[in-house]
Amino acid sequence: MFYIVNVDRNWAIGAAGDMLVHLKTDLKFFKDQTMGKTVLMGRKTYESLPGQKALPGRRNIVLTRNKAFQADGFETVHSVDEALALAATMADDDFVIMGGANIYETFRPYCDHAIITKIYATFDNPDALITDLDQAADWEVVWESETIEDPQYDHRRVVYRNTNPTPNPYIDEGSAI
Numbered sequence: 001m002f003y004i005v006n007v008d009r010n011w012a013i014g015a016a017g018d019m020l021v022h023l024k025t026d027l028k029f030f031k032d033q034t035m036g037k038t039v040l041m042g043r044k045t046y047e048s049l050p051g052q053k054a055l056p057g058r059r060n061i062v063l064t065r066n067k068a069f070q071a072d073g074f075e076t077v078h079s080v081d082e083a084l085a086l087a088a089t090m091a092d093d094d095f096v097i098m099g100g101a102n103i104y105e106t107f108r109p110y111c112d113h114a115i116i117t118k119i120y121a122t123f124d125n126p127d128a129l130i131t132d133l134d135q136a137a138d139w140e141v142v143w144e145s146e147t148i149e150d151p152q153y154d155h156r157r158v159v160y161r162n163t164n165p166t167p168n169p170y171i172d173e174g175s176a177i
């Protein structure tokens with residue numbers, strides 16, 4: 001399991017239910033990184049999708065406590081346990097955490113790595129922030145791009161590895177032997 005997100009200089013990721021910026025090159029990068037995989041999103045991130053449309057070519061899962069929630073093209077899970085049990089049914093790299101802040105923070109301990117786009121900007125009045133991995137115990141940089149010059153915002157990509165992930169309790173390690 002891994003997570004993918006873009007952050008500003010303060011690791012802010014959203015404001016008023018939307019992303020801080022719709023960085024075109026990053027949307028394409030996100031698509032490439034998630035195509036063919038299962039994506040898990042919180043209900044509020046679902047609300048923020050244009051037209052609440054499922055992402056094509058991916059299995060779309062929404063985490064919500066609302067048992068009545070239904071949306072075309074989406075499956076639902078209602079607890080962290082249910083999400084972890086689902087993740088245990090597939091290859092670890094095929095289960096992607098795609099936000100928002102609440103969901104990134106909840107699943108971060110279980111993630112093996114994180115793909116971060118660092119936007120060279122500081123946005124006003126963010127209301128969704130995530131843990132700064134440069135300050136977090138157990139996370140180390142394993143790859144970093146050069147600065148990517150962009151007509152919207154220059155940025156770079158950084159891959160972090162979790163050196164001490166929490167095992168998914170639904171994966172029976174013995175069964176792989």
Ligand SMILES: NC(=O)c1ccc[n+]([C@@H]2O[C@H](COP(=O)([O-])OP(=O)(O)OC[C@H]3O[C@@H](n4cnc5c(N)ncnc54)[C@H](OP(=O)(O)O)[C@@H]3O)[C@@H](O)[C@H]2O)c1
Nearest residue numbers: 006014017018019042043044045064065099100101102103
């Ligand atoms: N920059 C990026 O790359 C990026 C990516 C994604 C999102 N975002 C931004 O992140 C912000 C949204 O983040 P957010 O933290 O406010 O919301 P969120 O994480 O998208 O969704 C939170 C919702 O998830 C459900 N949930 C959370 N924990 C749960 C649990 N243990 N069991 C069952 N359901 C659970 C609840 O839904 P119910 O209330 O329905 O029960 C909760 O209200 C937006 O601004 C969005 O644009 C940014």
